[in-house]
Amino acid sequence: MSDLTRLTAADLAAKIHSREVSAVEVAQAHLDRIAAVDGGVHAFLHVASDAALASAALVDDSIAAGTAPASPLAGVPLALKDVFTTADMPTTAGSRILEGWRPPYDATVTARLRAAGVTILGKTNMDEFAMGSSTEYSAYGVTRNPWDPSRVPGGSGGGSAAALAAFEAPLAIGTDTGGSIRQPAAFTGTVGVKPTYGGVSRYGLIACASSLDQGGPCARTVLDAALLHEVIGGHDPLDSTSIDSPVPSVVAAARQGADGDLSGLRVGVVRELGGEGYQPGVQASFDAALRQLEKLGAEVVEVSCPHFEYGLAAYYLILPSEVSSNLARFDAMRYGLRVDEGASAEAVMAATREAGFGPEVKRRIILGTYALSSGYYDAYYGQAQKVRTLISRDFAAAFAQADVLVSPATPTTAFPIGDKVDDPLAMYLNDLATIPTNLAGTAAMSVPSGLSDGLPVGLQIMAPALGEAVMYRVAAAYESTREPLVAPEVSA
Amino acid sequence: MTASLVDFDDVVERYDPMLGLEVHVELNTNTKMFCGCPTGFGAEPNTQVCPTCLGLPGSLPVVNRAAVESAMRIGLALNCSIAPWGRFARKNYFYPDMPKNFQTSQYDEPIAVDGWLDVTLDDGEIFRVEIERAHMEEDTGKSLHVGGATGRIHGAEYSLLDYNRAGVPLIEIVTKMIPGTRERAPEVARAYVTALRDLIKSLGVSDVRMDQGSMRCDVNLSLSPRGSGILGTRSETKNVNSLRSVERAVRYEMCRHAAVLDAGEKIVQETRHFQEDTATTRSGRVKETSEDYRYFPEPDLVPIAPSAEWVEELRGTLPELPWARRARLQAEWGLSDEELRDLVNAGALDLIEATVAAGAPAGEARSWWVAYLAQQANAREVTLDALPITPAQVARVIALVAGGELNNKLARQVVDGVLAGEGEPDAVVEARGLKVVSDDGALIAAVDEALAAQPDVAQKIRDGKVAAAGAIVGAVMKATKGQADAKRVRELIIERCG
Numbered sequence: 001m002s003d004l005t006r007l008t009a010a011d012l013a014a015k016i017h018s019r020e021v022s023a024v025e026v027a028q029a030h031l032d033r034i035a036a037v038d039g040g041v042h043a044f045l046h047v048a049s050d051a052a053l054a055s056a057a058l059v060d061d062s063i064a065a066g067t068a069p070a071s072p073l074a075g076v077p078l079a080l081k082d083v084f085t086t087a088d089m090p091t092t093a094g095s096r097i098l099e100g101w102r103p104p105y106d107a108t109v110t111a112r113l114r115a116a117g118v119t120i121l122g123k124t125n126m127d128e129f130a131m132g133s134s135t136e137y138s139a140y141g142v143t144r145n146p147w148d149p150s151r152v153p154g155g156s157g158g159g160s161a162a163a164l165a166a167f168e169a170p171l172a173i174g175t176d177t178g179g180s181i182r183q184p185a186a187f188t189g190t191v192g193v194k195p196t197y198g199g200v201s202r203y204g205l206i207a208c209a210s211s212l213d214q215g216g217p218c219a220r221t222v223l224d225a226a227l228l229h230e231v232i233g234g235h236d237p238l239d240s241t242s243i244d245s246p247v248p249s250v251v252a253a254a255r256q257g258a259d260g261d262l263s264g265l266r267v268g269v270v271r272e273l274g275g276e277g278y279q280p281g282v283q284a285s286f287d288a289a290l291r292q293l294e295k296l297g298a299e300v301v302e303v304s305c306p307h308f309e310y311g312l313a314a315y316y317l318i319l320p321s322e323v324s325s326n327l328a329r330f331d332a333m334r335y336g337l338r339v340d341e342g343a344s345a346e347a348v349m350a351a352t353r354e355a356g357f358g359p360e361v362k363r364r365i366i367l368g369t370y371a372l373s374s375g376y377y378d379a380y381y382g383q384a385q386k387v388r389t390l391i392s393r394d395f396a397a398a399f400a401q402a403d404v405l406v407s408p409a410t411p412t413t414a415f416p417i418g419d420k421v422d423d424p425l426a427m428y429l430n431d432l433a434t435i436p437t438n439l440a441g442t443a444a445m446s447v448p449s450g451l452s453d454g455l456p457v458g459l460q461i462m463a464p465a466l467g468e469a470v471m472y473r474v475a476a477a478y479e480s481t482r483e484p485l486v487a488p489e490v491s492a
Numbered sequence: 493m494t495a496s497l498v499d500f501d502d503v504v505e506r507y508d509p510m511l512g513l514e515v516h517v518e519l520n521t522n523t524k525m526f527c528g529c530p531t532g533f534g535a536e537p538n539t540q541v542c543p544t545c546l547g548l549p550g551s552l553p554v555v556n557r558a559a560v561e562s563a564m565r566i567g568l569a570l571n572c573s574i575a576p577w578g579r580f581a582r583k584n585y586f587y588p589d590m591p592k593n594f595q596t597s598q599y600d601e602p603i604a605v606d607g608w609l610d611v612t613l614d615d616g617e618i619f620r621v622e623i624e625r626a627h628m629e630e631d632t633g634k635s636l637h638v639g640g641a642t643g644r645i646h647g648a649e650y651s652l653l654d655y656n657r658a659g660v661p662l663i664e665i666v667t668k669m670i671p672g673t674r675e676r677a678p679e680v681a682r683a684y685v686t687a688l689r690d691l692i693k694s695l696g697v698s699d700v701r702m703d704q705g706s707m708r709c710d711v712n713l714s715l716s717p718r719g720s721g722i723l724g725t726r727s728e729t730k731n732v733n734s735l736r737s738v739e740r741a742v743r744y745e746m747c748r749h750a751a752v753l754d755a756g757e758k759i760v761q762e763t764r765h766f767q768e769d770t771a772t773t774r775s776g777r778v779k780e781t782s783e784d785y786r787y788f789p790e791p792d793l794v795p796i797a798p799s800a801e802w803v804e805e806l807r808g809t810l811p812e813l814p815w816a817r818r819a820r821l822q823a824e825w826g827l828s829d830e831e832l833r834d835l836v837n838a839g840a841l842d843l844i845e846a847t848v849a850a851g852a853p854a855g856e857a858r859s860w861w862v863a864y865l866a867q868q869a870n871a872r873e874v875t876l877d878a879l880p881i882t883p884a885q886v887a888r889v890i891a892l893v894a895g896g897e898l899n900n901k902l903a904r905q906v907v908d909g910v911l912a913g914e915g916e917p918d919a920v921v922e923a924r925g926l927k928v929v930s931d932d933g934a935l936i937a938a939v940d941e942a943l944a945a946q947p948d949v950a951q952k953i954r955d956g957k958v959a960a961a962g963a964i965v966g967a968v969m970k971a972t973k974g975q976a977d978a979k980r981v982r983e984l985i986i987e988r989c990g
């Protein structure tokens with residue numbers, strides 16, 4: 001294995017920009033790594049070797065010409081979740097219904113990565129339309145966890161997380177609707193950030209649930225995530241819900257945090273996120289992390305968020321409702337799969353959707369259609385929105401007592417493939433600790449907090465809206481006290 | 493079903509109609525409601541589209557500020573309150589010409605509510621129509637069904653879809669139920685749509701062309717037994733695409749409802765389509781279940797919250813509204829109600845005002861447009877404003893008459909020349925040699941000749957009966973082929989008999 005694939009994005013960028021190595025060499029090393037191990041991992045749905053090398057060559061040319069790099073990450077390779085549109089690659093969102101679709105446009109995130117000179121290696125696997133916690137609901141096969149190929153890498157962004165853990169890419173992009181960045185990060189021992197809602201443009205992000213979806217950075221280190229965060233974040237006039245204010249200075253915060261001093265910071269432990277339902281090994285890892293944070297000078301306080309217990313129920317009303325509407329457009333009339341059965345447009349639509357959507361997507365479309373039906377709206381969607389307000393108030397009260405909140409990122413470590421695929425409720429419980437953040441639109445991330453029975457555990461750090469700087473600072477300080485987690489070598 | 497209709501007079505004898513009108517107006521903004529695509533009418537199919545208005549995966553809407561302003565100005569002109577905060581909603585249903593399979597529309601949070609519009613009926617009576625709401629939404633694409641006999645989707649071999657219109661901003665203006673129209677329900681409906689069209693035209697926010705679909709009307713109608721106050725089941729008639737059709741659709745539905753009710757049957761709450769050729773309505777697709785649009789707030793858009801300053805700024809941009817303008821012109825021109833109504837009905841108001849603006853006295857301008865030009869328009873079977881003559885040209889003719897260079901008869905010939913495409917009035921005068929004869933020498937000879945030919949008349953004039961001069965004037969005019977200045981001729985006659 002080439003050493004280049006073991007480096008952080010920050011180190012790779014330094015070597016590329018000082019011309020110690022070329023961006024093309026770095027890209028090639030990662031493409032070789034993908035060729036060597038992805039047969040066993042299946043992190044990628046599409047590898048764009050030629051485009052990646054061409055993009056890297058442009059970076060090399062510009063550095064050779066003495067031009068300043070387009071960004072601090074120019075020439076660094078990245079794996080892009082297959083839910084962002086790419087004009088030069090297929091975009092499937094993990095669904096049969098979009099098999100072979102080539103979007104005519106780039107997502108804003110894609111465009112910003114290109115403008116920053118980041119080398120896009122390809123598109124990563126995911127649960128269909130980002131619905132799932134294991135990648136088992138991908139129409140294109142499961143991604144395996146590099147820590148144990150019999151286990152899932154988490155989801156929906158399992159492909160991006162596994163690509164990082166298997167050293168196929170130093171950077172990746174995910175999307176987090178209820179934990180789809182943080183839970184895979186926890187399961188693979190990597191770093192995953194769900195930014196404040198509106199912090200990263202959703203233009204070109206194929207919607208799961210519009211009011212919850214948020215793209216964000218994935219990496220193996222906190223600083224790398226911060227570097228990527230600043231490349232993709234910021235206001236986008238094409239997304240009405242995009243926040244019109246500067247990206248928080250997360251790179252500076254991560255560098256500051258690496259000094260390992262958290263004196264004066266208050267860390268709130270959310271009473272409701274832990275205990276029953278959380279694996280003992282996960283809980284133990286979390287308790288150890290708290291002691292570590294105290295050692296760094298933070299004051300640990302307990303806070304209560306009494307409405308979090310209703311979060312999962314509210315989430316599984318709001319999300320399917322929005323899904324049922326967002327996914328109505330997949331009707332065979334304009335793009336994607338078309339099953340020409342039946343004599344009417346309605347019949348073709350029905351046959352296409354029957355053949356093109358997987359079981360979890362259908363389940364949620366049916367749930368959401370029901371929840372929005374006249375006569376049920378107030379009882380379901382309306383009530384869920386009220387819960388959402390109450391959860392936001394819980395957060396506001398908690399952030400009055402603490403600068404950041406912490407919890408285990410997930411109740412368990414990575415579970416075996418096939419374990420929960422037929423038990424939707426057990427699958428949904430994976431997102432217990434991550435969902436409240438999506439409902440409130442605040443920021444959160446998962447950083448590795450060690451192993452339990454040989455499997456990674458994630459520490460979740462939560463911050464108020466636009467409070468990413470303090471979150472990165474705490475994460476970087478905590479990270480500085482630990483050795484990086486390195487997954488065992490994967491066989492192809 | 494019911495075979496024969498009930499006679500209209502019989503209907504109003506026994507039933508009270510309850511009328512409601514929903515009018516869709518396509519705004520003439522440069523770009524669509526939620527994307528930057530152009531909105532021009534008649535472009536090649538699917539050339540005015542982008543990821544957003546095609547509903548491509550990942551695309552997002554951004555509200556067009558100009559459309560919001562237009563909506564607010566319509567609301568203000570309709571005396572509505574402007575909502576200080578409102579969200580868009582999604583109206584979910586599957587249809588191939590709707591790219592996202594939901595329509596983004598203001599559902600229960602319209603931008604304008606609770607207004608009114610005073611409409612003038614044919615006899616001059618003012619009828620106030622209460623406005624429930626005006627809200628913004630996006631238009632759908634268009635389906636073209638190919639094959640089959642009817643152009644309908646059933647029986648078609650295949651269908652073509654054009655998304656150029658998808659996402660064009662629409663304002664839907666909904667009246668409250670209009671009670672008390674009785675036998676005037678068809679007329680009220682037409683007068684309301686006419687008044688609304690004129691109002692929106694004066695705001696400049698839409699072309700309001702019913703023939704091109706930039707203004708579309710749905711008629712809701714129900715009957716209740718006279719004086720019972722019991723609200724009947726209503727039908728909703730779509731595809732009513734001319735002012736005349738509005739009137740005819742109301743009339744037909746009243747007669748149809750009465751026939752159904754008289755037969756002891758129930759009115760089906762349904763969508764019906766107006767048939768232009770037969771002036772009847774036919775039932776739309778029968779729905780097995782009631783439509784459930786599963787409305788919910790559009791999560792891809794932030795709420796619209798117009799500030800009070802913005803609302804007042806827009807109120808300041810409202811032009812003189814049609815009824816205010818009519819009242820002003822009526823006063824300025826000294827018209828009776830009836831005279832004003834005739835001008836409005838003839839579509840002459842704008843033309844006369846423009847002619848006056850070009851320098852003509854109001855009385856002259858009015859008499860030209862309602863008399864000679866109206867006859868010409870009638871003869872050509874066109875509307876007044878379609879005549880190939882401009883108010884400025886009419887004003888020039890009037891000026892030539894006032895200056896004595898033309899008399900009325902010659903002036904009509906000049907107008908004929910302009911209408912025939914012979915150019916500006918002065919060019920027609922030149923080319924046709926229509927100048928009044930003002931050479932006294934030639935005129936004196938003609939006067940003397942006429943006096944000699946009618947000595948008895950000449951004697952009467954000499955005796956002081958000046959009125960008798962008319963016969964001599966007529967003879968002189970005839971002799972000069974009408975090119976003499978009649979006033980000068982009269983002066984010369986008196987002189988020669990003096």
Ligand SMILES: [Zn+2]
Binds near residue numbers: 528
């Ligand atoms: Zn467009």
